[in-house]
Amino acid sequence: MTNPKIKIIKSEILSDNWYTLRKITYDYQNKEGNWETHYREAYDRGNGATILLYNKSNQTVILTRQLRIPTYLNGNETGMMIEACAGLLDTDNAEDCIKRETEEETGYRVSEVRKIFEVYMSPGSVTEIIYFFVGEYSKDMKVNEGGGLDHEQENIEVLEMPFEKALQMIPSGEIKDAKTIMLLQYAKINNLLI
Ligand SMILES: Nc1nc2c(ncn2[C@@H]2O[C@H](COP(=O)(O)OP(=O)(O)O[C@H]3O[C@H](CO)[C@@H](O)[C@H](O)[C@@H]3O)[C@@H](O)[C@H]2O)c(=O)[nH]1
Numbered sequence: 001m002t003n004p005k006i007k008i009i010k011s012e013i014l015s016d017n018w019y020t021l022r023k024i025t026y027d028y029q030n031k032e033g034n035w036e037t038h039y040r041e042a043y044d045r046g047n048g049a050t051i052l053l054y055n056k057s058n059q060t061v062i063l064t065r066q067l068r069i070p071t072y073l074n075g076n077e078t079g080m081m082i083e084a085c086a087g088l089l090d091t092d093n094a095e096d097c098i099k100r101e102t103e104e105e106t107g108y109r110v111s112e113v114r115k116i117f118e119v120y121m122s123p124g125s126v127t128e129i130i131y132f133f134v135g136e137y138s139k140d141m142k143v144n145e146g147g148g149l150d151h152e153q154e155n156i157e158v159l160e161m162p163f164e165k166a167l168q169m170i171p172s173g174e175i176k177d178a179k180t181i182m183l184l185q186y187a188k189i190n191n192l193l194i
């Protein structure tokens, strides 16, 4: 935070239950050089990581299906979302995080993952940055059933499907999750499965 055109005046907590919603008051020097006062809300839910698991010889990818209540409140009839495996960073780095989440959610223990980019997913209101990874999986890496942690009530279904089918689920509307669409398109553009 080193922009001389921004002076943070106040940071008030509006809600601090599971994650934290703040109201930020700041002065901003506009392009005419005048200072204006702005108020913006920022939702801090930490940072996350996501991964596309792919298998070249079978031309398949691993995705998950789970209930996402916010989507249910906003037009998603069943509330279920098909997504790439993803999780929130604890105290670990993004690479360790995504390996741990991969094992918990999908049951695959992957040793090699590659970071492709990092993205602010909703920069007008959410502080979160997501670190994107890709990684190859194979049958012999399966160490448990996956499904997520019971005590977190994750109830995650693991889906293995042809890469081409997953790509078609974007225009059909069956996949509507931004990180998943970005990963599938990255794989297509960069010929990951060829
Ligand atoms: N009790 C309670 N649990 C919550 C609450 N909000 C989230 N949780 C639980 O916290 C756990 C977080 O699971 P992770 O696998 O670590 O994160 P994620 O929800 O999959 O997040 C990933 O996907 C998000 C959506 O695309 C991303 O925003 C995020 O960065 C990450 O990639 C889930 O079990 C979720 O139900 C809450 O308000 N109350």
Ligand SMILES: [Mg+2]
Residues within 6 Å of the ligand: 085, 086, 087, 088, 105
């Ligand atoms: Mg998750």
